[in-house]
Amino acid sequence: MAPRSDWAMRPRYAPSDFVALLWRERFLMLAVFAVIFVIGAAFAFSLKTTYPASSSILVRLGQEYVYEPRAGDAGRGAVPEAEQVIQAETEILASSELKQRVIDRLGLSRIYPKLAAEFAEAPAGEKRIVMGKALRAMETSLKIQTAPDTPIVRLVFEHEDAGTAALVLNTLLEEYLIFRRTVLVESNLPAMETQRLTFQERLAEADAAYEQFLTSNQIGDFVSEKAALSQLQSQIEQQKYQTETQLQDRVGRLAALQAQMGQVSPEVGLYRDVNNAASDKLVELKLQREDLLGRYRADAQPVRDLDSQISRLEQGIEAGRTTGEGARRFGVNPVFQTLQTERIQLQSEVAALRQAQATLNTQLAQLLDRRLKLAELEPRFQALSLDRDVLQANVRDFAVKEEQSRAAREIAAASNDNIRIVQRATAPARGSSLKKPMLVLAFLFAGFTALCAGLLRMFLRPGLPTAQSASRTLDLPVLGAAPMKA
Structure with missing residues (x-):
């Protein structure tokens, strides 16, 4: 055992x-x-029996959630996701500041009479504790419900009195529409205006320095004058090259013309007379022979004598011994005269082209000096222009943003387009x-x-x-x- x-x-x-x-x-x-x-x-x-009053609001993306940078354009137009917007609006609805606004508007005695009596009897140092109890009671009674991928926010407020529950919830919604504007739409108009005035003062100083720079250097428009000088220099250089080409052409033609004039006679024969005495003599002898043949036979002595003379004369004519110079007339050679006229014209053209070449060289030297002067002044001009452009852009941007911010604030103060109350609270018939x-x-x-x-x-x-x-x-x-x- x-x-x-x-x-x-x-x-x-x-x-x-x-x-x-x-x-x-x-x-x-x-x-x-x-x-x-x-x-x-x-x-x-x-x-105790409580009466839950319910309401719902529709939350959509609004202008106040669109990012607008104060300076520059980085990130402009960025918007949060729908869930983030719902979360932000939920946090605003659950804020103690909003509940304090509701209590201040309706009065503590209307919502929590017991706490109101305790608040009235409490000393100054403990009044904040009593108000904290009221805020905690409202926070406990208020339920905010959201669902994923749904832009609806549901609110439920429980109170011992059905009318008070509906009144508090409706007042909460009205104060929420006002309070969210102060949270989401920031008042940066004074800061923007101050910054814009600062930029305007700096812009006035930059304009004065810019004008003084142009006046002291005798420049009307730096960019236009620089472009005009560059274009004018190109034109003059082109004219110079054309002038040099023409000058070389005229000089070459003048040299060739002078060489030709050395080979052409200044005078030329106009006409000359021809001596026909031998031919006339030969014809006369032949006529005499024919006349003798009428009286004598061909072998007669007078006929043979004439034949002998005719034969000798023909031989002399064929040999050219009977030809002699006739009368001649001389005058100015027109070719020489044409060459001389052309030479005079070429000489005048050469002189004119050399004068034009000298003038163009002088102008090019002046343009080059002016362009070198502008090139020396360009860094200072670029710095002044950059300062003016940046300041002008900043003044314009801040003026536009100031007006946009003012307009956005006024629009936001007048309406809440992205927040719609779907259902207002009504006094519940049944309590829980x-x-x-x-x-x-x-x-x-x-x-x-x-x-x-x-x-x-x-x-x-x-x-x-x-x-x-x-x-x-x-x-x-x-x-x-x-x-x-x-």
């Missing part, structure tokens, strides 16, 4: 034993259940209370606690509670059992 200390501390139970053993502890369990249930019921009946859930919870908790107390008492009792438990614990049959005596 096992020692007594082993089996006495570890009795064995069967499911059927629990019913009998718990019934033995029924009075303890009933007492524990009654105490806890009475306490829970008393707490449940002390809960936690009495029934609390009674059920108190009943369940009291029953569970009573059961735990019964089990604890059952397990803490010494000995073997039943014959079946003794048999299982000792592994011995129980032959009989006697009732417990007092």
Whole structure:
């Protein structure tokens, strides 16, 4: 057999034993259940009925969420995501400042009369504590509900009075539409105006320095004058090259013309007379022969004499011995005269071209000096122009942004296009209370606690509670059992 200390501390139970053993502890369990249930019921009946007023708003992307940089254009037009907009509007709705505005508008006595009385009796140092209690009570009563991918925000406010619940929630929405403007639309007009005036003063100084620079250097328009000088220099250089080409052409033609004039005679024969005496003599002799042939025969002496003369004269004519110079007339050679006229013209053209070349060289030298002067002044001009351009752009940008900010603020003050109240709060007809859930919870908790107390008492009792438990614990049959005596 096992020692007594082993089996006495570890009795064995069967499911059927629990019913009998718990019934033995029924009075303890009933007492524990009654105490806890009475306490829970008393707490449940002390809960007050609240009336939940509900409302909803539609939140869309508005102008106030579009990013507008104060300077430059980096990131202009960037907008947050829809979830971020909903989160921002939810934070504004849940802010303590908004609740304080509602309390200031309706009065603490209208919303929480007990806290109003406590606030009136509290000293100055504790008034803030009482107001903090009111804000915490509003925060507890106000529920803000959102859903993913939904631009609707639902609001629920619970209060003991149905009319007060609707009034507080509607006032909250009205103050929210006003309060969000001060949060989202910042008033940066004074800063922009101050910065714009500063840029205008700097721009006036830059303009004065720019004008003084142009006046001291006798420049009307630097860019235009530089471009005009460059264009004029190109034109003069082109004229110079054309003049040099023409001059070389005229000089070459003049040299060739002078060489030709050396080969042409200044005078030329106009005409000359031809001497025909030999031919006339020959004709006369032939006529005489024909005349003699009429009186003499061909072999007569006079005829032979004439034939001899005719033969000698013909031989002289053929040999050219009978030809002589006639009268001649000479005059000015027109070719020489034309060459001389052209030479005079070329000489005048050469002189004119050389004069033009000298003038163009002088002009080019003057233009080059002026362009070098402008090139020397250009860095200073670029610096002054850059300062003026930057300041003008800044003045223009800040003036535009100032007007845009003023217009955006005025539009935002006049309307809330991106926030629409879908449903305003109305006084709820039915209230909600936690009495029934609390009674059920108190009943369940009291029953569970009573059961735990019964089990604890059952397990803490010494000995073997039943014959079946003794048999299982000792592994011995129980032959009989006697009732417990007092």
